[in-house]
Amino acid sequence: MKLKDLLHGVKIIETIGSTDLEISAVQFDSRKIESDSLFVAQSGTQVDGHDFIQKAIELGAVAVVCERIPADLNPNIAYILVENSAIALGFIASNLYGNPTQKLKLIGITGTNGKTTTATLTYNLLEALGYPTILVSTIRILIHGKEIPSSHTTPDILTLNKIFSEAVSAGCEFAVMEVSSHGIHQNRIAGLHFQMGVFSNISHDHLDYHKTFAQYIKAKKQFFDHLPKSADALTNIDDKNGIVMLQNSAAKRYSYALKTDADFKAKILENQFEGMLLLLDGKEFWTPLIGQFNAYNLLAVYSIARLLGFEQEEILTQLSTLKNVDGRFQSFITESGIVIIVDYAHTPDALENVLNTIQNIRTRNEKLITVVGCGGDRDKTKRPEMARIASAESDLAIFTSDNPRTEDPEIILTEMEAGVEPQNFKKTLKITDRKEAIKTALKLAEKNDILLIAGKGHETYQEIQGVKHHFDDMEITKELSNQLNK
Numbered sequence: 140m141k142l143k144d145l146l147h148g149v150k151i152i153e154t155i156g157s158t159d160l161e162i163s164a165v166q167f168d169s170r171k172i173e174s175d176s177l178f179v180a181q182s183g184t185q186v187d188g189h190d191f192i193q194k195a196i197e198l199g200a201v202a203v204v205c206e207r208i209p210a211d212l213n214p215n216i217a218y219i220l221v222e223n224s225a226i227a228l229g230f231i232a233s234n235l236y237g238n239p240t241q242k243l244k245l246i247g248i249t250g251t252n253g254k255t256t257t258a259t260l261t262y263n264l265l266e267a268l269g270y271p272t273i274l275v276s277t278i279r280i281l282i283h284g285k286e287i288p289s290s291h292t293t294p295d296i297l298t299l300n301k302i303f304s305e306a307v308s309a310g311c312e313f314a315v316m317e318v319s320s321h322g323i324h325q326n327r328i329a330g331l332h333f334q335m336g337v338f339s340n341i342s343h344d345h346l347d348y349h350k351t352f353a354q355y356i357k358a359k360k361q362f363f364d365h366l367p368k369s370a371d372a373l374t375n376i377d378d379k380n381g382i383v384m385l386q387n388s389a390a391k392r393y394s395y396a397l398k399t400d401a402d403f404k405a406k407i408l409e410n411q412f413e414g415m416l417l418l419l420d421g422k423e424f425w426t427p428l429i430g431q432f433n434a435y436n437l438l439a440v441y442s443i444a445r446l447l448g449f450e451q452e453e454i455l456t457q458l459s460t461l462k463n464v465d466g467r468f469q470s471f472i473t474e475s476g477i478v479i480i481v482d483y484a485h486t487p488d489a490l491e492n493v494l495n496t497i498q499n500i501r502t503r504n505e506k507l508i509t510v511v512g513c514g515g516d517r518d519k520t521k522r523p524e525m526a527r528i529a530s531a532e533s534d535l536a537i538f539t540s541d542n543p544r545t546e547d548p549e550i551i552l553t554e555m556e557a558g559v560e561p562q563n564f565k566k567t568l569k570i571t572d573r574k575e576a577i578k579t580a581l582k583l584a585e586k587n588d589i590l591l592i593a594g595k596g597h598e599t600y601q602e603i604q605g606v607k608h609h610f611d612d613m614e615i616t617k618e619l620s621n622q623l624n625k
């Protein structure tokens with residue numbers, strides 16, 4: 140493709156050299172440059188891509204998009220000066236892949252918790268209704284059933300356009316994606332054409348990256364600030380920041396809520412271990428999912444489908460057949476009758492919701508044991524809060540490692556323990572090795588007791604000292620319960 144065609148829509152400050160060049164590939168990482176490529180230099184959290192322009196040229200780049208023209212200009216190279224390389228990359232990626240999101244109805248879901256659940260259920264619903272769809276989620280990317288592994292909740296913009304163009308070729312009509320705050324802040328969604336933006340909720344997370352809660356809110360809000368007039372913006376107005384998200388949005392505004400008057404409303408009629416009975420827009424329906432947080436997720440899915448033009452009856456018929464998403468409140472009962480729940484709760488709010496849900500469905504006076512840890516190289520301020528909640532809401536909380544990544548697991552655990560209120564000290568244990576922690580929990584549990592294993596959900600690895608080892612909470616718990624005859 141010609142450089143000038145790739146640059147369509149990009150706000151150019153200055154061009155040096157010819158834009159009539161033929162470009163074979165686009166890349167933002169100098170280490171992956173091939174011959175005749177366009178290199179887009181962008182600053183990052185670790186290094187500045189501008190420092191790798193020379194390297195990229197040596198490896199075959201023939202054109203460079205940058206925010207600063209290098210001092211040592213190469214006469215054989217075209218330099219395109221822009222204000223923001225990441226935004227420019229959005230347009231370039233979209234041009235490269237034939238503007239795929241103009242050909243799809245793209246729904247973006249943002250919020251601290253519930254994105255994967257809502258996005259996956261929406262994908263499952265649309266597929267069940269007979270519409271080929273692409274899902275972009277933390278767990279996996281699915282192009283009308285074909286799976287591609289996922290490394291980020293919101294992948295980079297080149298990957299996104301590539302997979303969306305594959306989805307168009309596969310005949311997809313809809314696209315459902317998670318929009319993370321990192322993705323918004325780093326312009327990983329630049330140039331995508333959204334038909335709908337959805338906000339689930341906002342609570343404590345990622346303050347390592349955004350620094351303050353206000354900055355975190357601002358990042359999420361930017362998604363809605365940039366939605367076009369033609370789009371729909373759907374928000375949970377039971378969350379006090381739900382309205383804030385939409386206040387500067389040009390999109391058409393819609394709301395959903397369990398507690399407030401809203402465009403789409405739901406009420407929990409029954410909530411049991413086996414499932415929930417909901418009143419959704421005046422109609423009763425049964426779902427195997429449980430807990431208030433899932434009522435919000437299901438209401439969001441229902442509202443999305445209504446806004447897409449589907450009828451209530453057809454939505455509810457299919458929605459009631461949808462099951463839990465991997466690693467989200469996934470449960471089984473062991474041979475000796477212990478109820479195991481594996482859940483991806485890795486924020487204080489998620490943990491509190493899951494523990495409250497368990498409290499609400501407990502019918503007998505069984506013990507609740509929680510095994511939980513906090514990730515390394517991530518928001519440290521979550522640690523004491525999560526430990527405080529786990530110890531207050533459980534009969535026993537066993538603190539253990541999540542993904543320590545490059546951090547010392549003992550330090551993470553000490554930071555967690557600092558949050559335990561004195562009256563709950565005696566209800567806690569610290570077992571650094573996650574497998575040992577689960578084993579101890581199983582040994583201590585008796586028939587009908589509930590064992591919540593929180594934080595890692597669907598993950599199939601544990602990252603220790605920067606190395607990923609195979610680790611699957613569900614698999615290990617089943618293996619240990621068999622070994623222990625529990």
Ligand SMILES: CC(=O)N[C@H]1[C@@H](OP(=O)(O)OP(=O)(O)OC[C@H]2O[C@@H](n3ccc(=O)[nH]c3=O)[C@H](O)[C@@H]2O)O[C@H](CO)[C@@H](O)[C@@H]1O[C@H](C)C(=O)N[C@@H](C)C(=O)N[C@H](CCC(=O)O)C(=O)O
Pocket residue numbers: 167168169170181182183184185186187188189191277290291292293294295319320321322325
């Ligand atoms: C902190 C963070 O989000 N980092 C992301 C970011 O990388 P970065 O800004 O650190 O990049 P950098 O290393 O400073 O490099 C800057 C630029 O120089 C380039 N470079 C670098 C070195 C070199 O030799 N040559 C070169 O050209 C890089 O390609 C980059 O363009 O941009 C990269 C490309 O898109 C991402 O892969 C990377 O994700 C890292 C691996 C990550 O762990 N991100 C997590 C925190 C994340 O994004 N999580 C969110 C939310 C999770 C959730 O709550 O669901 C997600 O969406 O997954």
Ligand SMILES: Nc1ncnc2c1ncn2[C@@H]1O[C@H](COP(=O)(O)OP(=O)(O)OP(=O)(O)O)[C@@H](O)[C@H]1O
Pocket residue numbers: 250251252253254255256257277292317339340432433435436466467468482483484485488489490492493596
């Ligand atoms: N609507 C909700 N409100 C609050 N908590 C929720 C909600 N939905 C799910 N949760 C809790 O949050 C956890 C993560 O859910 P999910 O994976 O759907 O969220 P996410 O926003 O995709 O998270 P991530 O940012 O890590 O990708 C669940 O395991 C559950 O404990």
Ligand SMILES: N[C@H](CCC[C@H](N)C(=O)O)C(=O)O
Pocket residue numbers: 292485513514515517541542594595598
């Ligand atoms: N997407 C989230 C996932 C956290 C999952 C938890 N198991 C951890 O490793 O902290 C993050 O990157 O912050």
Ligand SMILES: [Mg+2]
Pocket residue numbers: 254255256276277278292317
């Ligand atoms: Mg997710």
